[in-house]
């Protein structure tokens with residue numbers, strides 16, 4: 386008999402078997418028991434948390450030969466066909482590939498025919514947010530007044546993309562990410578059924594790697610059993626997760642923190658050349674940026690960190706040179722790249738663009754610096770009166786020379802704008818030196834005392850600088 390993966394073999398058959406979604410299971414059971422089942426449900430939640438599973442259980446509960454009942458028998462033809470996903474009256478539709486208005490029109494026409502053998506005709510539309518606007522409109526009509534014998538169950542990983550008109554016509558359930566402990570218990574139970582003796586720490590590591598998704602954890606367990614030749618050891622899990630490249634992935638981020646796009650791209654290319662999969666590299670980058678954020682922002686973070694990522698001290702070392710807003714921006718670039726890479730003909734440039742963008746963050750001034758520059762500009766203008774302001778308009782554009790000298794760590798480290806100061810190149814100006822010398826470097830050139838003209842403040846310079854920084858910031862968006 387061909388091998389069926391654990392995630393499929395252990396698809397729950399009753400509400401009580403579903404783990405981590407107790408409130409949803411309880412509400413649905415009670416709705417069935419009291420004959421108060423809505424005509425449309427919306428199941429929201431990330432991948433592998435039980436949406437399709439619960440939809441099938443609900444379908445069985447409604448259509449079981451011995452039902453409707455909160456405890457479907459599981460043995461009748463209907464229960465079995467629904468569990469396999471091939472019952473004639475339970476139609477599972479992939480919203481991502483049936484997005485058009487014609488698909489929904491066909492559905493609407495067919496919905497009026499009675500079910501072939503069961504009580505209800507149940508439409509389960511997965512990834513419903515992918516429907517086109519006109520398809521949603523076509524759906525609205527039947528959602529408003531569905532025939533008695535029709536039930537809808539929609540599922541989505543992105544509820545925010547659904548029109549309010551649809552949301553307001555469905556009873557919504559938010560499936561939560563399943564806690565690590567709960568996944569670990571579930572895995573242990575499955576190991577018992579499979580007669581494999583797992584190491585407890587290996588099970589925990591898999592559960593953590595699942596990050597809330599039972600399916601992801603089960604897929605990992607399957608692989609770990611195969612790698613460990615029947616046993617589930619921490620080493621087998623480590624191999625399965627492919628954590629070997631962890632340090633190199635962190636090096637990419639460390640290079641980005643230094644503004645060294647070349648080195649970051651080089652390490653990335655090395656990893657690809659050694660056979661790493663581009664999708665999982667992006668995934669690892671995302672996890673590590675997230676771990677850097679955890680190290681930077683949480684005090685008690687040990688449990689939150691990637692089980693197989695670089696150790697905490699190494700993370701802290703890299704995190705040192707990255708500000709929280711920069712890490713947040715990195716996370717944005719990487720998650721954007723991950724979704725674009727899925728549909729790209731050639732995903733590599735998409736990932737490389739994200740790396741270059743991360744590296745160019747080092748060129749950006751942190752927000753407090755920008756504010757300080759603006760304050761300095763305001764003070765300069767106020768102090769200079771109209772005379773000194775003349776150059777401001779003319780010099781408004783971020784000229785090439787201003788660009789060359791500003792930004793980068795140099796600007797970040799030593800935002801001194803004393804009139805006539807020569808701009809330094811990035812190399813000349815080590816950030817730590819600058820900090821040591823000028824702890825209050827944001828203070829602009831001293832304002833002349835009242836009544837005293839003093840040396841004309843370099844308004845031109847300040848304006849150029851401010852515009853330049855803004856230019857830099859806008860480019861990052």
Ligand SMILES: Nc1ncnc2c1ncn2[C@@H]1O[C@H](COP(=O)(O)OP(=O)(O)OP(=O)(O)O)[C@@H](O)[C@H]1O
Pocket residue numbers: 391392393394395396397402403404405406430431432433434435436437438439542563599600601603
């Ligand atoms: N809450 C859960 N309790 C027990 N097993 C679960 C749970 N969630 C998922 N699983 C396991 O993962 C497999 C896949 O789950 P399911 O198809 O329900 O996920 P889903 O939420 O529909 O994900 P997707 O958004 O990717 O379609 C199931 O067959 C089952 O083995």
Ligand SMILES: [Mg+2]
Pocket residue numbers: 436437438511540
């Ligand atoms: Mg599903």
Ligand SMILES: [Zn+2]
Pocket residue numbers: 449450451457458459460461462463464465
């Ligand atoms: Zn049955």
